[in-house]
Amino acid sequence: xxxxxALDANAEELAHLESKNxxxxxxxxVNGDIPFSIDNLRYFASVVRRQEGAAAGEYIGGYTxxxxxxxxxxxxxxxPWNYPLMMAVWxxxxxxxxxxxxxxxxxxxxxxxxxxxxxxxxxxGLPEGLINIVTGGADVGEAICTHPDIGMIxxxxxxxxxxxxxxxxxxxxxxxxxxxxGKAPFVVFADADIEAAANxxxxxxxxxxxxxxxxxxxxxxQNEVFDQFVDRLTELSKQVVVGDPFAExxxxxxxxxxxxFNKVKGFVEEAKQQGMQVITCGKVPSEGYYFPPTLIIDPxxxxxxxxxxxxxxxxxxxxxxxxxxxxxxxxDTPYGLSGSCWTLNVQRAMRMAKAMQCGTVWINDHLAIxxxxxxxxxx
Amino acid sequence: xxxxxxxxSHYALEEYTxxxxxxxxxxxxxxxxxxxxxxxxxxx
Numbered sequence: 001x002x003x004x005x006a007l008d009a010n011a012e013e014l015a016h017l018e019s020k021n022x023x024x025x026x027x028x029x030v031n032g033d034i035p036f037s038i039d040n041l042r043y044f045a046s047v048v049r050r051q052e053g054a055a056a057g058e059y060i061g062g063y064t065x066x067x068x069x070x071x072x073x074x075x076x077x078x079x080p081w082n083y084p085l086m087m088a089v090w091x092x093x094x095x096x097x098x099x100x101x102x103x104x105x106x107x108x109x110x111x112x113x114x115x116x117x118x119x120x121x122x123x124x125g126l127p128e129g130l131i132n133i134v135t136g137g138a139d140v141g142e143a144i145c146t147h148p149d150i151g152m153i154x155x156x157x158x159x160x161x162x163x164x165x166x167x168x169x170x171x172x173x174x175x176x177x178x179x180x181x182g183k184a185p186f187v188v189f190a191d192a193d194i195e196a197a198a199n200x201x202x203x204x205x206x207x208x209x210x211x212x213x214x215x216x217x218x219x220x221x222q223n224e225v226f227d228q229f230v231d232r233l234t235e236l237s238k239q240v241v242v243g244d245p246f247a248e249x250x251x252x253x254x255x256x257x258x259x260x261f262n263k264v265k266g267f268v269e270e271a272k273q274q275g276m277q278v279i280t281c282g283k284v285p286s287e288g289y290y291f292p293p294t295l296i297i298d299p300x301x302x303x304x305x306x307x308x309x310x311x312x313x314x315x316x317x318x319x320x321x322x323x324x325x326x327x328x329x330x331x332d333t334p335y336g337l338s339g340s341c342w343t344l345n346v347q348r349a350m351r352m353a354k355a356m357q358c359g360t361v362w363i364n365d366h367l368a369i370x371x372x373x374x375x376x377x378x379x
Numbered sequence: 380x381x382x383x384x385x386x387x388s389h390y391a392l393e394e395y396t397x398x399x400x401x402x403x404x405x406x407x408x409x410x411x412x413x414x415x416x417x418x419x420x421x422x423x
Contacts, residue, residue, distance in 0.1 A: 025416075027415070027416055028416045028417065031413075031415075031416050031421075032413075032416045054388060054389065054390075172380065173380045173382060173383055174383075175383050193407070193409060195409045196407075196408070196409040196410075199409055199410050199414060199418075202414075202417070202418050203411075203414045203417045203418055206417055206418065207416070207417040208417075236418070239418075239419075240418055251417060251418050251419070252417065349403070353399075353401045358399070359397070359398070359399060359400060360399070360400040360401075360402065361399065361400070361401050361402070362401075362402045362404070363401070363402065363403045363404060364403070364404035364407075365402065365404040365411065368402055368404075368411070368413070369402075373400050373402075374398055374400050375400070376397070376398050376399070376400060378397050378399060
């Protein structure tokens with residue numbers, strides 16, 4: 001808690017560093033990344049004091065059996081560039097609360113706030129050697145995954161790298177946590193509140209410039225309200241301000257790097273070349289890796305923009321006719337991180353919550369999370 | 380290297396189930412208080 005208080009005292013500095021680090025709009029880091037990271041740390045500091053489990057008892061005659069939860073020892077962690085500090089805290093907080101030391105490698109292009117976080121940990125009295133930040137690229141990651149003293153690897157990032165992490169950790173039978181890609185469905189039924197759904201798509205799809213593994217990326221809309229929804233989504237998308245992360249009116253900042261900008265642009269160019277309807281919404285500064293909110297209308301379900309993780313402010317919007325078809329389309333992906341359903345019919349909402357193959361299902365919202373509930377992969 | 384995971388007891392069920400987190404909006408608000416972090420102003 002003393003550490004969390006120290007982070008609170010440095011919250012403004014951390015928010016500015018994170019915006020500089022990752023190109024995020026300052027209003028997101030000030031009101032999202034940093035306070036949520038601190039909340040997460042406080043949560044784990046408190047919940048470790050009230051662990052639950054099987055009661056001690058004489059389950060075997062003549063013996064008392066009990067559960068002790070013990071730390072793994074040293075945990076290795078590798079974090080991504082989209083939420084640099086927040087992802088680091090999601091790993092460091094539970095690891096140290098449970099009594100482990102941690103060795104964490106931040107993404108090569110966004111290490112600043114994680115390093116500052118570790119400095120504040122020392123300043124607030126945490127012992128040296130508890131939180132260890134090692135910067136570098138794939139070679140450092142591989143060294144963490146294969147080190148014999150590290151008993152667990154926690155990774156958040158691409159599916160491709162996640163497979164490599166699992167491959168490296170498996171010969172030593174290390175415990176592995178993998179939080180990988182996503183291609184979240186966002187299913188809008190004709191009986192939904194269309195204005196709420198359109199607002200939800202804007203926030204769910206464009207938060208952090210769409211660089212979010214839980215982002216709403218595949219928007220499925222029932223035929224009866226398709227045109228109405230697309231019109232409103234287009235109108236709102238045009239109002240999203242893309243620009244300097246430190247400007248007061250900026251909603252979303254640039255993409256994280258030139259390489260990533262080119263990747264996102266590639267998906268949109270391909271869609272245009274294949275004759276799909278692409279709506280580019282609003283203007284962006286001419287210098288920098290700024291990408292405008294973009295809608296791809298009714299592409300084939302097999303198109304790359306529907307199947308692959310774009311990780312930018314690009315939404316594909318497709319039609320469906322029945323609930324059965326919506327379920328089929330929503331689940332037609334190898335990803336299973338998150339999704340949402342928009343309807344005012346409570347029975348349908350419950351059916352969709354059950355049928356959607358996602359670790360998190362939101363009903364009439366998208367992206368809302370809290371420290372007390374899990375972010376999980378269902379496949 | 381003796382392995383990973385648990386057999387027997389209710390802890391074993393963790394190995395054979397997946398957790399699904401379902402979040403229901405109960406406000407009916409078309410625009411949520413936190414939406415301004417991505418779009419528009421806090422008081423709009």
